[in-house]
Amino acid sequence: MTDLFTTVVRSTVAKRVGVPQPTSLRRYEPGAALCADPVLVAGSGRFEAGLISWLTTVGIATVTNDEPTSDRLGAVILDLSAATDPSELDQLRVIGAPAVKRLARNGRVVVVGTDPATLTDVAAVSTQRALEGVVRSLGKELRAGATANLILARGESAAGVQSAVQFFLSGRSAYVDGQVVRVGESTATNPDPLRPLTGKVAVVTGAARGIGAEIATVLARDGATVVAVDIPGAGDALATVANDIGGTALQVDVTAPDAGRRIVEHATGRHGTLDIVVHNAGITRDKLFVNMDDARWQGVIDVNLGSILRMNTAILADGGMTDGGRIVCVASIAGIAGNRGQTNYGASKAGVIGLVDALSAQLGDRGITVNAVAPGFIETAMTARIPFATREIGRRMNSLQQGGRPIDVAETIAWFAQPGAAAVTGQVLRVCGQSLLGA
Amino acid sequence: MATQPSPRKARRAAVLGGNRIPFARGNGAYAKASNQDMLTATLDGLVARYGLAGERLGEVVAGAVLKHSRDFNLTRETVLGSRLDPHTPAYDVQQACGTGLEAAILVANKVALGQIEVGVAGGVDSASDAPIAVSEGLRHTLLAANRAKTLAQRAKAMAGLRPGDLLPSIPQNVEPRTGLSMGEHMAITAERWGITREAQDELAAASHQHLAAAYERGFFDDLVTPYLGVTRDNNLRPDGGVEKLAKLKPVFGKGQNATMTAGNSTPLTDGASTVLIASEEWASEHHLTPLAWFVDAETAAVDYVNGDEGLLMAPAYAVPRLLARNGLALQDFDFYEIHEAFAATVLTTLKAWEDPDFCRDRLGLAEPLGSIDRARLNVNGSSLAAGHPFAATGGRILASLAKALHEAGGGRGLISICAAGGQGVVAILEA
Known part of the structure; x- marks a missing residue:
């Protein structure tokens, strides 16, 4: 998607005159190290020791705050989960500031805290809530592709924290910045770290092109057998995607009354089971609220929200998704911050967030997690058609000063889908480079 | 003493599904697509639907009626350009409009005999990207020049060329x-049997209504994959009633008795279709549910040149032979695909099967087959x-009928296809 403007602002001349240059982000490659440089782990929280021993087992060098060295750091993990008084927050500054100075390109700051919702002491709650303010501000200060994110633990077990730390350290989270993820109790891990979705059967709706095609591709790369779903009218592009990833193509309109049944029948009939569903299919029909007609309103609400509710009924019925399954929805920054001309779209995507909240609570005892990603400005054929000025603002108005790629959305979804991410449910994770919108 | 190998027992061949591209009127949306382009897209759609990427199949059998000489190995070339394992063998067949169904019979028979476990039968035709050849005069001249050994001989050969030889030879x-078009032949038969204009228009209107309704209820969601921006057969006129058809002028036949119009005759069309046929074991190993079983097939031919039978009457002869062999009556079917x-x-x-004289004199039956x-x-x-x-019609009918039988929860279907040269190919499916 290199237009003339992008070519000009990235030219040697532009660099010389000081036009800020976006950093080429480090993206995930199977088998590559989580990060190239050593990781500082500090903070004296309850997960610190466990994280150090786990990082050692996966071959990442760790350093503690007691070893004076000026080497580059790949990441800084600060475990403040034990802090109960605002005075303890100073540790973040004392340990973190010199460490952040040593952060390598595409480095990571990961802060681990305790979910304030699980606490009652007012000082403890405010201390833990304060971590979010630190991380969100630090994300805006970091440069050269570095990101800062916060993990809030709801319990004592380390597996969930570990899974989230792994995601944030890796290139999978390249475009996730300034975000908070809550993790619960779990002991689950990925049986095969290189192909974490091996043996899983995944359904991706809207898979013929754009972000959906990328999701299908990434899930297949991670080992899943993928059923690529799209409307019959997109069947030719869908066939190409399915053949590229060795999956199967299922032509069905998600708004059809029997769409859920057909998806379940195809997945279980052809592939024996149904483990992962990614509700990605969506449309926009923009119009200012006062001019919005019935077709635009109903169409967007039904495709983006109503169809998911209906399909879930079939997917979650007996003979549908296995226990321990994964449902991932694609929300949008427009569902959080709103967008001019998108009252219908904003409604549908905010509704998806509500769905994730409510359904995740209901499905906990089946071990099924329900999460959503909320993409910000992602470089697709659709965003390439946005008028120049609007597009350039959308692209730049975030801490990473660039648009994300479909693969960034796909990698986050693939993480939610992992067996090791069992502790992550009810989350809406923004993949937006810490966009200023809806921050 | 060596033991004689016992003949292998025949087994059932299953129709597992199909894929076709939407059919498009000639010189329209697919005007620049070749037969190989269309057949490859259709085969890849089938591969995607059934997850066959990289699989080696027993055989792919397909053909085209209007075929360029360069396409002598059309189906094999298609396989090489597709997502199938390139170790999948292929061959071409051609039996005019019976090509697609004949290809399916060949695949089903090999499956039944245990020679292959799975195969694809298909067909493709482009009326738009038609082969245009040089005239016979130019061809003979060029061949003679090629055989010449000296410049003088070559010059002499080329001197035999006449201006008229430069006109291309276009397929007709x-x-x-007989020099008669198929429509003209049919018009003769229709007049002989007293087929009315009204009955023809009614049948045409019903065809459009049925196809439109099938699309509306999603029947083709797993039978058709879009191609070059076309998502539905673009000859379909969902709103075309008998009144509109009645206004058309006859194009075949002469005078007062001319009844055949562009509305109740098929247009020249471009398209392709494929059908997946396999043994019960292969289907089960691949977690695929057989839609229907390929029971039996029959072909027949009539002498429309020296005899007095109509060009397209061969199925009328093939069906009673097929029924007799299977101990069935014409009424023992839940679906008829004619x-x-x-x-x-x-x-x-249909009228011939109801006619006592025709059934007695031509088919040698004591009683008519009935209605x-x-x-x-x-x-x-x-x-x-x-x-x-x-060549794509056989695959279209076969996959649609198999799905209809499966949807109905069982039953029996009859397929009847007429073909140029006075031929007919018919088959029975059961579910």
Whole structure:
């Protein structure tokens, strides 16, 4: 998607005159190290020791705050989960500031805290809530592709924290910045770290092109057998995607009354089971609220929200998704911050967030997690058609000063889908480079 | 003493599903697509639907009626350009409009005999990207020049060229032995059998209505994959009623008795279709549910040149032979798929089976085959609405009928397809 403007602002001349240059982000490659440089782990929280021993087992060098060295750091993990008084927050500054100075390109700051919702002491709650303010501000200060994110633990077990730390350290989270993820109790891990979705059967709706095609591709790369779903009218592009990833193509309109049944029948009939569903299919029909007609309103609400509710009924019925399954929805920054001309779209995507909240609570005892990603400005054929000025603002108005790629959305979804991410449910994770919108 | 190998027992061949591209009227959306382009896209759509990327199949069998000489190995070239394992063998067949169904018979028979476990049968035709050849005069001149050993001999050979030889030879929809087009032949038969204009228009309107309804209820969601921006057969006129058809002028036949119009005859069409046929074991290993079983097939031919039978009457002869072999009556079917080359073809065939004289004198039957329940005829539309890319029609009908039988929870279906050269190919499916 290199237009003339992008070519000009990235030219040697532009660099010389000081036009800020976006950093080429480090993206995930199977088998590559989580990060190239050593990781500082500090903070004296309850997960610190466990994280150090786990990082050692996966071959990442760790350093503690007691070893004076000026080497580059790949990441800084600060475990403040034990802090109960605002005075303890100073540790973040004392340990973190010199460490952040040593952060390598595409480095990571990961802060681990305790979910304030699980606490009652007012000082403890405010201390833990304060971590979010630190991380969100630090994300805006970091440069050269570095990101800062916060993990809030709801319990004592380390597996969930570990899974989230792994995601944030890796290139999978390249475009996730300034975000908070809550993790619960779990002991689950990925049986095969290189192909974490091996043996899983995944359904991706809207898979013929754009972000959906990328999701299908990434899930297949991670080992899943993928059923690529799209409307019959997109069947030719869908066939190409399915053949590229060795999956199967299922032509069905998600708004059809029997769409859920057909998806379940195809997945279980052809592939024996149904483990992962990614509700990605969506449309926009923009119009200012006062001019919005019935077709635009109903169409967007039904495709983006109503169809998911209906399909879930079939997917979650007996003979549908296995226990321990994964449902991932694609929300949008427009569902959080709103967008001019998108009252219908904003409604549908905010509704998806509500769905994730409510359904995740209901499905906990089946071990099924329900999460959503909320993409910000992602470089697709659709965003390439946005008028120049609007597009350039959308692209730049975030801490990473660039648009994300479909693969960034796909990698986050693939993480939610992992067996090791069992502790992550009810989350809406923004993949937006810490966009200023809806921050 | 060496033991004699015992003949292998035949087993059932299953129709697992199909894929076709939407059929498009000639010189339209697919005007620049070659037969190989269309057949490859269709095969890849089938591969995607059934997750066959990289799989080696027993065989792919397909053909085209209008075929360029460079396409001598059309189906094998298609396989090499597809997502199938390149170790999948392929061959071409050609039996005019019977090509697609004949290809399926060949695949089903090999499956039944245990020679292959799975195969694809298909067909493709482009009336738009038609082969244009040089005239016979130019061809003979050029060959003679090629044989010449000296410059003088070559000059002499080339001197034999006449201006008229430079005109290209364009394929024509006529029977080589009569010089009559298929429509003209059909018009003669229709007049002989007294087939009315009204009956033909009614059948044509029903074809459009049935096809439109099938699309509306999603029947084709797993039978058709879009191609070059076309998502539905573009000959389909969902709102075309009998009144509109009645206004058209006859194009075949002469004078007062001319009844055949562009509305109740199939247009020249481009398209391709494929069908996946396998053994029960292969289907089960691949977690695929057989839609229907390929029971039996029969071909027949009539002497329309020196005899007095109509060009497209061969199915009328093939069906009673097939019924007799299987101990069935014409009424023992839940679905009838009679290819609508022309509305008059279907009506003539049905009338012939009801006619005691025809059944006695021509078919040698004591009793007529009788009439069928017309509500079971071409229930999801046929060639008048979908169009008729010659070799692709068999695959369209086969996959649609198999799905209809599966949807109905079981039953028996009869396929009848007429073909140029006075031939007919018919088959029985059961579910």
